[in-house]
Amino acid sequence: MKSVISATALALLITPVLPTIVCAQSSVATSADAAFTLPALPYAANALEPAIDAETMTIHHDRHHKAYVDTLNKALNETPALKGKSLAELLASAGSLPMVVRNNAGGHWNHSFFWQSLTPPAQSGKPSAALAKAIADQWGSLDAFKAEFKKAGTGRFGSGWAWLIVGKDGKLAITSTPNQDNPLMDVAEVKGTPILGNDLWEHAYYLKYQNKRADYLDAFWQVVNWKAVSDRYAEAIKM
Numbered sequence: 046m047k048s049v050i051s052a053t054a055l056a057l058l059i060t061p062v063l064p065t066i067v068c069a070q071s072s073v074a075t076s077a078d079a080a081f082t083l084p085a086l087p088y089a090a091n092a093l094e095p096a097i098d099a100e101t102m103t104i105h106h107d108r109h110h111k112a113y114v115d116t117l118n119k120a121l122n123e124t125p126a127l128k129g130k131s132l133a134e135l136l137a138s139a140g141s142l143p144m145v146v147r148n149n150a151g152g153h154w155n156h157s158f159f160w161q162s163l164t165p166p167a168q169s170g171k172p173s174a175a176l177a178k179a180i181a182d183q184w185g186s187l188d189a190f191k192a193e194f195k196k197a198g199t200g201r202f203g204s205g206w207a208w209l210i211v212g213k214d215g216k217l218a219i220t221s222t223p224n225q226d227n228p229l230m231d232v233a234e235v236k237g238t239p240i241l242g243n244d245l246w247e248h249a250y251y252l253k254y255q256n257k258r259a260d261y262l263d264a265f266w267q268v269v270n271w272k273a274v275s276d277r278y279a280e281a282i283k284m
């Protein structure tokens with residue numbers, strides 16, 4: 046089973062057609078009512094310690110992500126015109142969706158992507174040669190890129206996400222979105238293909254880091270799955 050899903054593949058999920066794509070459970074429809082399902086974490090809840098603690102991971106996945114999936118399914122069931130739409134279709138038309146669908150479709154996609162962006166510290170690795178070169182071309186060094194990414198994370202007021210994307214010009218860019226929006230949405234200020242994202246909601250870090258978002262943003266690098274990010278980059282520059 047494929048353990049890493051590219052942003053492209055995730056964005057292209059076609060609800061009733063594709064089989065299991067995201068780790069142990071499918072993120073796509075498995076029943077006649079085309080409901081979305083919660084994907085399992087691709088590692089144990091304590092696998093990201095000490096950067097991200099087990100209790101945070103458990104609550105984040107089992108309660109928060111599950112709530113996005115459940116609320117999305119409920120909203121779609123109550124909106125017949127949207128039933129059967131893929132996640133990609135929903136994101137691409139986010140600006141015209143009821144807010145409950147936009148928020149929870151985004152929440153489901155963002156978290157599915159996030160789990161796949163992380164890995165135990167011993168397996169974090171490093172960017173591929175191609176990605177390392179692109180980062181160096183854009184920011185001068187990996188450390189300089191990390192500093193800019195952190196700036197996007199600390200600069201986001203309230204809840205949201207920080208992203209590393211590949212733009213339509215094939216270049217890397219750092220951006221941030223509010224709430225559960227993402228760069229695949231038609232409403233995004235800066236659009237592109239995400240290859241890395243970090244959850245800036247307090248539910249992602251508050252138990253361990255309290256109000257110290259900057260410390261969480263620093264610890265995040267310990268558990269970035271550079272293999273996944275590099276694979277996504279390789280896919281994205283083909284587009």
Ligand SMILES: [Fe+2]
Nearest residue numbers: 109244246249
């Ligand atoms: Fe979250």
